[in-house]
Amino acid sequence: MITIILLLCLYPPVLGEEYGNLEFNYNIDKIFSDLEPDSVGHRVPRQVNKLESKPHIIDFKVKTTIISRYAFTAVSCTMINRVSAAKEGVFQIQIPAAAYISNFTMIIGGRVFPSEVREKEKKLKGKKKETKKPGNGAKADNIESEMETFRIAASIPGKNKATFLLAYEELLQRRLGKYEHVTSVRPQQLVSKLSVEVNIVEHSEITYLETPQLRNGRTSSSTNTANLNSKPEAPLSTVVNRTKTTCKVTFSPNIMQQARIARNGMLGDFVVRYDVERELGIGDIQVLNGYFVHYFAPKDLPAVPKNVVFVIDTSASMVGTKIRQTKEALFTILKDLRPEDHFNIVSFSNRIKVWQQGKLVPVTPDNIRDAKKFIYLLSPSGGTNINGGIQTGAALLSDYKANHRRTQGSVSLIIFLTDGRPTVGETQSSNILSNTKEAVQEQSCLFSIGIGNDVDYRLLERMALENCGMMRRIYEDADARTMLKGFYDEIGTPLLSDIHIDYTEDTVEYVTQKLFTNYFNGSEIVIAGKLSDQSTDSLHVQMKASNSDKSIMLEMDIPLQDKAKEVEKNIKSLVNTTTEKDYIERLWGYLSVKELLQSRLRSESSRERETLSDQAKNLSLTYNFVTPVTSMVIEQPDIQMDKPRDDDADDADPLDEEHREKPQSLHRNTKQPDVSVKKPEKKIIISKTSADGDPHFVVDFPLSKMAVCFNINGEPGDPHFVVDFPLSKMAVCFNINGEPGDVLRLVTDHKNSGVTVNGKLVGAPAPVNSHKKQRTYFSTITIMVSKPQRSYIEITPRKVILDSKDRMVLPCDKTSAVERDGLAVSIVGKSNITVTVQGSVSFVILVHHYKNPAPYQRDHLGFYISSSKGLSSDSHGLLGQFLYQEVSITEMPVNVTIHESLLNGTKSNQEPQSPSTALKLKDRLVPAVKKQRKIHSGRHQVDCWFVKNNAAKLIDGVYQDYVVSHLFDTATGSDMSNEL
Numbered sequence: 001m002i003t004i005i006l007l008l009c010l011y012p013p014v015l016g017e018e019y020g021n022l023e024f025n026y027n028i029d030k031i032f033s034d035l036e037p038d039s040v041g042h043r044v045p046r047q048v049n050k051l052e053s054k055p056h057i058i059d060f061k062v063k064t065t066i067i068s069r070y071a072f073t074a075v076s077c078t079m080i081n082r083v084s085a086a087k088e089g090v091f092q093i094q095i096p097a098a099a100y101i102s103n104f105t106m107i108i109g110g111r112v113f114p115s116e117v118r119e120k121e122k123k124l125k126g127k128k129k130e131t132k133k134p135g136n137g138a139k140a141d142n143i144e145s146e147m148e149t150f151r152i153a154a155s156i157p158g159k160n161k162a163t164f165l166l167a168y169e170e171l172l173q174r175r176l177g178k179y180e181h182v183t184s185v186r187p188q189q190l191v192s193k194l195s196v197e198v199n200i201v202e203h204s205e206i207t208y209l210e211t212p213q214l215r216n217g218r219t220s221s222s223t224n225t226a227n228l229n230s231k232p233e234a235p236l237s238t239v240v241n242r243t244k245t246t247c248k249v250t251f252s253p254n255i256m257q258q259a260r261i262a263r264n265g266m267l268g269d270f271v272v273r274y275d276v277e278r279e280l281g282i283g284d285i286q287v288l289n290g291y292f293v294h295y296f297a298p299k300d301l302p303a304v305p306k307n308v309v310f311v312i313d314t315s316a317s318m319v320g321t322k323i324r325q326t327k328e329a330l331f332t333i334l335k336d337l338r339p340e341d342h343f344n345i346v347s348f349s350n351r352i353k354v355w356q357q358g359k360l361v362p363v364t365p366d367n368i369r370d371a372k373k374f375i376y377l378l379s380p381s382g383g384t385n386i387n388g389g390i391q392t393g394a395a396l397l398s399d400y401k402a403n404h405r406r407t408q409g410s411v412s413l414i415i416f417l418t419d420g421r422p423t424v425g426e427t428q429s430s431n432i433l434s435n436t437k438e439a440v441q442e443q444s445c446l447f448s449i450g451i452g453n454d455v456d457y458r459l460l461e462r463m464a465l466e467n468c469g470m471m472r473r474i475y476e477d478a479d480a481r482t483m484l485k486g487f488y489d490e491i492g493t494p495l496l497s498d499i500h501i502d503y504t505e506d507t508v509e510y511v512t513q514k515l516f517t518n519y520f521n522g523s524e525i526v527i528a529g530k531l532s533d534q535s536t537d538s539l540h541v542q543m544k545a546s547n548s549d550k551s552i553m554l555e556m557d558i559p560l561q562d563k564a565k566e567v568e569k570n571i572k573s574l575v576n577t578t579t580e581k582d583y584i585e586r587l588w589g590y591l592s593v594k595e596l597l598q599s600r601l602r603s604e605s606s607r608e609r610e611t612l613s614d615q616a617k618n619l620s621l622t623y624n625f626v627t628p629v630t631s632m633v634i635e636q637p638d639i640q641m642d643k644p645r646d647d648d649a650d651d652a653d654p655l656d657e658e659h660r661e662k663p664q665s666l667h668r669n670t671k672q673p674d675v676s677v678k679k680p681e682k683k684i685i686i687s688k689t690s691a692d693g694d695p696h697f698v699v700d701f702p703l704s705k706m707a708v709c710f711n712i713n714g715e716p717g718d719p720h721f722v723v724d725f726p727l728s729k730m731a732v733c734f735n736i737n738g739e740p741g742d743v744l745r746l747v748t749d750h751k752n753s754g755v756t757v758n759g760k761l762v763g764a765p766a767p768v769n770s771h772k773k774q775r776t777y778f779s780t781i782t783i784m785v786s787k788p789q790r791s792y793i794e795i796t797p798r799k800v801i802l803d804s805k806d807r808m809v810l811p812c813d814k815t816s817a818v819e820r821d822g823l824a825v826s827i828v829g830k831s832n833i834t835v836t837v838q839g840s841v842s843f844v845i846l847v848h849h850y851k852n853p854a855p856y857q858r859d860h861l862g863f864y865i866s867s868s869k870g871l872s873s874d875s876h877g878l879l880g881q882f883l884y885q886e887v888s889i890t891e892m893p894v895n896v897t898i899h900e901s902l903l904n905g906t907k908s909n910q911e912p913q914s915p916s917t918a919l920k921l922k923d924r925l926v927p928a929v930k931k932q933r934k935i936h937s938g939r940h941q942v943d944c945w946f947v948k949n950n951a952a953k954l955i956d957g958v959y960q961d962y963v964v965s966h967l968f969d970t971a972t973g974s975d976m977s978n979e980l
Contacts, residue, residue: 055079055089055156059193062183066172066200067571067583068286068293069526070590071181073099075166084158091164092151094184099170100590100625102579104632106154107163113635117624119617120631147184147269169625171590174297174524175490178208178273185214185251189265195252196270201574202245203286203567204276211238211249214261214268235270236260236729246574247274256724256942263866282541282556283525287563290534291584292508296501296543297524304494304548305340305410307360307400307444311393312378313418315349319380322419322451322480329484330375336492337363342410344396345371348389350382350424360400383424387432390416390446390463394439401443409549411494411518412444414469417484418460419451429459436463445469445517447491451480466602468517493521496545496552501525504540507532512591519545528588536560589623597628721951722933722944723882731944732887732919733933734951736878736959738776739763743969745962746781746863747880752872754787755837756970757880759863767856777860781845782967785837791823792968795833795845797859800825812847840870878955878962885921889945892918892927919945919954926953 059078064071073095081087095101106113156162172179183196200206212232234240237253251270253261261267278284283296310333312326330345337343342360347353355374361367397412426432440446446467448460451474464471472487474480496519503511511529519525531539539558546552571581579586596616603609617629626632722733738744740763747757762779783793791804800810804820815829824836833845846862853859865879873884919926928945947954955962964971 055081055087055162057187057189057191058161060187060191061193061195061197062185063197064181064183064199065580066181066198066202067580068201068203069172069174069179069295070583070587071170071172072580072583073168073170073183076163077166077187078161078163079156080161081156081158086155086157088153089156089162090151090153091166092149092186092188093166094147094149094186095166095168096170096182097146097148098173099168100593100620100627101150101166101168101632102624102626103165103167104152104634105165106152106634107165108154109157109160109162115632115634117621117626117630117632119621120629147182169586169590171526171587174275175522176486177522178275181272182215183270185267185270187265190255190258190263191265192255194258195250197251198247198249198270198272199574200247200249200272200274201571202276203570204279204284205244206242206247206274207277208273208275209240209242209247210273211235211240211251212271212273215271216266216268245570254942260724282543282554285539285541285558285563286567286584287531287558287560288567288584289582290531291588292529292531292539292560292563293584293587294501294527294541295524296519296527298495298519299521301495301547303338303521304497304546305338305342306492306494307342307397307410307412308337309344309346309360309393309396309414311346311348311389311414311416313349313384313386313389313420314347314353314378314380315384315420315423316381317384317420317452317454323378323380325480326417326451326484327375327378328481329488331372332481332485333488333492334368334371336488337368339363342400343371344393345374346389346393346396347378348385348392349380350385352385352388352392354392354396358396358399360396384418384420384422385424386418386422386459387426387435388424389418390414390432390436391439394436394441394444397444398439398441409497409546411497413491414440414444414446414467415449415488415491416446416460416463417449417451418455420454421456421459429456429462432459433462433466437466440467442468447471447487449474449484449487462601465598490522491518491520494518495521496547499525499543499545501527502542503529507536507539510588510592512588513595526587526591528584528591530588531560586623589619589625593619593623593625593627720933721879722942723879725882725885725887730887730889731942732928732947732954733931733944734947734954737950738959740774740776743964743967745877745964745969747865747871747875747877748970749871749875749880750784750786750970752874753837753841753870754785755841755871756784757843757863757877758782758784758964758967758969759861760967762858762860764856764858767854775856777858778863779858779860780967781861781863783835783837783843784968784970785823786970787838789821791821793823793825793835794967795861797847797849797861800827800833834866836867838870840867842867876956881956888920890918890920890925892916892925917945919947921954924953 057077057079059076061076062073064073066072075093077091077093079089079091081089104115150166152164154162172181181198183198185194185196187194210232211234214235235251235253236257237251239250239252241248249272253267258265258267278297278299283294283298285292285294310330312330314323318326334343339362341363343363344360345355355371393414393416397414401412421427422429422432426435436446444467446464447469448464448471450457450460450471453475455473457471457473461471463469472483474483497517499516499519501514501516503514508529509532512527514527516525537560539560541556541558543554544552567584571583593616596612596619600609600612600616603612613629616627619625620627620630720733720735722731724731736744738761740761742761744759744761745756746759747755749755758781759778760780760782761776764775764777766774779796781795783795785791785793789804791802793803794801796812798812800812802808802810802818802820802823802825804823808818810816810818810825810827812827812833813830815827817826818824822838824834824839826834826836828834830847830849832847834842835845836842842865844864844866846864848860848862850857850859863879865883868875868883871880871883875881875883917928917930919928926947928947931944931946933942933944950959952958
């Protein structure tokens with residue numbers, strides 16, 4: 001698929017004041033906005049006004065600084081309201097679920113609205129239930145389980161800007177030997193200034209770095225590093241600069257590059273993965289400002305044998321895709337079991353089925369074959385007996401360990417999978433939790449997996465946390481097979497068990513978790529604490545653990561003062577803000593809050609839960625974290641909604657009363673967050689709920705790739721063209737010096753799809769002091785369609801004429817939509833026209849109007865191919881010939897270079913010439929030079945290879961071959977060729 005762009009003349013000063021420039025930019029962006037489904041076939045003036053009055057994002061930036069795995073992220077989003085009436089602006093972004101928001105500020109109409117973190121009011125719990133479910137499109141679709149949505153709406157005064165500033169922090173977890181940082185790039189519209197910057201500052205050498213393609217699928221982060229030997233290709237416009245211990249990754253796609261990814265601005269997740277060199281022995285300990293952090297991730301250890309029981313839900317709700325993907329994942333997992341492992345399989349619904357009664361079997365080819373047969377024959381039916389399934393699996397492990405003394409050096413795991421809530425047997429969550437804890441008896445770890453949106457995730461999470469495991473979510477229609485395999489890979493290779501890490505008692509205090517049941521290959525243990533006395537010279541560290549039947553003990557004295565100086569030197573010139581310079585203290589606060597909240601979740605005493613909540617609340621307030629026990633409060637912007645003029649009546653779109661009663665929330669449930677406008681308090685409340693429900697996301701990803709085109713403002717003069725070759729990852733540009741009155745064949749596929757497009761040039765005097773004699777523009781575009789029946793469309797800057805079964809004349813300054821016999825025409829007033837043929841070919845025509853045109857300016861049109869799926873490989877024309885072509889860069893031989901110089905009339909009696917750059921297209925060599933073209937009224941530049949002389953040798957034939965007799969000419973003409 002090829003993106004084709006027509007460069008048209010635009011002289012920026014004629015746009016006048018700042019808002020004039022912004023208005024024109026917005027019109028360019030709007031050509032890629034999808035019309036509402038019900039807009040086809042009739043006028044929809046209300047939709048037009050809403051489209052025109054929607055605040056437009058003009059700047060979207062995300063900057064992250066990762067200091068030794070702890071990430072500080074700052075988001076800045078600026079939008080403008082171009083109409084005179086106040087309008088609602090919505091700022092929405094997805095952030096990692098593990099992150100804590102640390103600041104949020106709004107700057108609206110020049111006034112600053114800061115936030116303040118406070119204790120969460122208990123009455124908010126009741127209000128949460130009152131929130132109504134959102135309307136169409138508000139589903140938990142298309143986004144991974146490890147992200148959640150922050151969304152806030154605010155009223156922006158007319159002709160004013162609003163800037164939203166969000167900051168959040170997180171500790172990156174190591175999975176399968178990699179750290180992964182995810183930035184959601186989904187501004188929901190094309191943005192003229194968009195950039196993502198990720199800075200990594202590590203104490204150890206960075207040994208691995210990759211920036212894969214933008215991620216839109218619902219695959220768990222743990223499944224994206226399956227092929228560790230190959231690095232995926234970075235997204236377009238990504239730039240990486242790295243040293244031994246630092247790295248800077250930037251992603252700044254221009255308008256053209258954004259639209260090639262997604263026309264609706266939902267670009268996807270920008271992912272950076274990396275790893276660092278490991279110190280042998282006790283691990284990496286860093287000290288700064290009275291706090292320390294200890295990273296422990298040993299390698300090159302033999303795997304510990306494991307005893308694993310798979311407890312699989314086979315109730316009726318698992319029928320179809322769920323059970324099929326579960327079986328496929330289990331088949332793959334069985335292959336990865338090691339010869340020293342032992343295993344069994346339990347299925348549960350109304351009945352409990354055990355593959356091998358009363359025992360665990362070793363991993364042998366025969367046992368693996370029989371296990372696959374048992375899995376293959378599983379058939380979903382009946383209810384969900386969660387309690388019975390877990391009791392059976394735990395009993396198998398307990399009996400096996402009791403009867404086999406050699407299992408003392410092994411690790412026992414229960415991998416439990418379900419897609420529903422308990423409906424058979426014991427159905428009370430509290431009883432299931434106590435029964436599970438009693439059955440497991442701290443002899444094994446339970447890892448729970450929930451599939452779908454009907455799971456009691458709070459129950460599964462508590463079951464896992466209370467039994468030294470963890471929980472993973474898999475949502476409806478996700479790739480469950482890949483995610484299950486990825487989750488198993490994380491826990492499938494235990495290297496250590498019963499890990500105890502101790503520090504000199506009188507040297508440290510408030511240390512986070514020090515006891516760990518297991519350490520799995522590719523993960524990392526992180527411990528943080530506070531030094532009791534900063535003047536202490538050394539810290540004694542001792543680590544004890546088991547590896548199979550061996551005991552391991554490591555000890556080391558850490559020189560604290562030297563470590564502190566080393567860390568200060570490492571970050572001094574690389575970290576700017578005070579907050580980032582206290583990264584170890586904030587990391588300690590982050591970990592402490594996480595562990596207190598997990599302990600609260602496991603607690604069975606209300607008094608203990610209250611104590612843990614208070615401790616978590618106090619730490620959250622200290623570090624300004626928005627957690628499940630705190631809320632962020634913002635003064636509500638008190639902006640008067642301007643009374644609209646009669647002709648702007650539809651522009652006013654104030655918040656309705658229903659929205660005014662909903663609390664703003666950062667959440668993981670199915671309730672849509674909105675702005676809380678509590679009239680007496682005039683506050684907006686932002687809160688983070690506990691992970692006890694489904695996360696809700698509102699996004700839309702195009703499933704198919706589309707070629708999208710943009711207006712590029714070149715130098716004043718004749719039509720300029722940019723042809724973008726996605727497969728070759730390069731752009732080629734050229735000029736066409738046409739004559740006024742010429743009709744150019746732009747696209748022809750008359751014999752196959754029946755589509756032909758022509759464009760007529762109109763002339764104007766050249767500007768003063770210009771080297772050109774005249775300027776040309778496209779004044780008329782005609783589109784002829786012969787299948788399934790003959791239709792003609794004639795487009796000028798003033799009107800659209802559709803001639804099919806009957807004749808219709810539609811003005812370009814009014815919004816309307818018409819669909820006839822597979823031909824759809826949608827007009828966005830004073831902006832653009834979209835013509836779609838049989839749903840597979842789309843052209844966008846941009847309308848340029850000058851309010852006070854200079855003598856050298858004319859109202860004109862821009863032509864774009866936005867989708868060429870329905871055009872055949874035989875397509876031709878000035879632009880159509882490039883649809884299925886590839887181009888590469890090569891060197892022009894010296895003799896050819898000299899020959900070109902002679903043809904161009906340049907001197908050749910100079911020093912010997914070196915080979916020049918050329919483009920290889922088909923069998924032709926085309927001389928080209930690197931140039932830049934400004935886009936979006938000069939706000940961005942695109943690099944392209946420029947071909948001179950009316951695109952000689954680039955296009956088939958010569959310019960005159962594309963001149964046709966009249967606007968409605970569909971003749972294919974003579975065969976064009978261009979041989980060297």
